[in-house]
Amino acid sequence: MRKKDIIRLLRHADNTEQISKDYPGLTDAEREMLFSRITQKLQAAQTEEAAPAEEEQFTIVQESRFSRVFPAAAAAVCMLALCGTFAGLFWMKGQMQSPVQPDPTESLNFEINHEFAIGDKYAANNFTQSGTLWMTVTETAYDGDLFRVDLLLENERAVSIADNAIGAPYLFMADNFMAATGQNGDNWLTIQPCKITMSNVQEGLPNTVSLRSGESCELSLWFKTESLPAEWKLVTSYSVANSYTVITMKED
């Protein structure tokens, strides 16, 4: 038996629990140091959440009849100005941005082939014990120098398979989504999205997408257009070939 066979056997899922019990990977000092780091991160997160509320609590406003009317009037004027600005921006954006289905009369550098992408459901993974986790591309579009892909994730009675675990709600990490841009022998080359939002609620990279049976959520992924080849696959980090949507970007 070769050395790499033994290493492969050692690292098998079947052995993980026993190894963790019989041969802990952390010394006592390391365990304490890491717990301290975790505690600091949690405290930092709690401090961030609490800060805005504290500011509101200690804001003192000296009121007069004029001071009640003026801020409201000023706020109304500002809102009107903001609405007008956004309306103007949207109008300009609509004039500049190509629609998902490009107008054939416009001259474009690329067009998107949606034949296999939009609306197709794919089993997003083969790690479910039951049911299926579906991934559907609902829209693709250019967004400045980025390319946006909107996804609907749906859990259809899927329950995760985990090491020695049964029945957990499927935990699907949002930052597992990638673009598979080509192959080098048997290996796929992948790039991460540079921005992800979830159900139009969070900005930045959501920590997790945890979907229970029957639940769904919407994800938007942004990739740098210059990093995408003519044809690429949208994948999750578990399986390139099993969970993909082919997105073809053809030159005009």
Place this chain on the structure above:
Amino acid sequence: MTDSELRALIKTSPAQGHRALYDTYANYVYAVISRHLAGYGSREDIEDCFVETFTMVLQHIDDITGDSLKAYIGVAARNRALSFRGKLGWQMQNTVPLEDAAEPSVQHVEEHLEQKALHAQLMQEVKNLGEPDATILIQKYFYGRKMKEIGKMVGLSANAAQVRCSRALKQLRNKLSDWR
């Protein structure tokens, strides 16, 4: 402490509950993450992944339903480790699409049972190596530690630990050769 007791403690005394959860599952989470990241990232990457996993779990502890905390934590650790691998820029292995995978057959089930028996045998043979050889082997090939660190753990010089590791591996290969 059982998962139910942990949940109860987290509700009544979050700080104590978090510490108890950590003490219960730290080794397991570290093992899951090491299994996926050792050989791909550094020890610092494994530790960063470990910290991020536990931070996330503790932040979302109230959202976890179902009976098994261990299942949730194990999946979170695995997912986070795989995500880290992607961030470290490692190319993914091409896999067989589900629709092309062979249907389970009696032969595959037998092979699966053989594999499980082999894993059990492997762990027994590792244990039979005795200490500190078993610890050295696991720390090196499962957790990906450097020999200098392993030497400090077991009270040996790096060279002495390396020699014992080589002998232990050779012994293991001989014992397991009958299974090929």
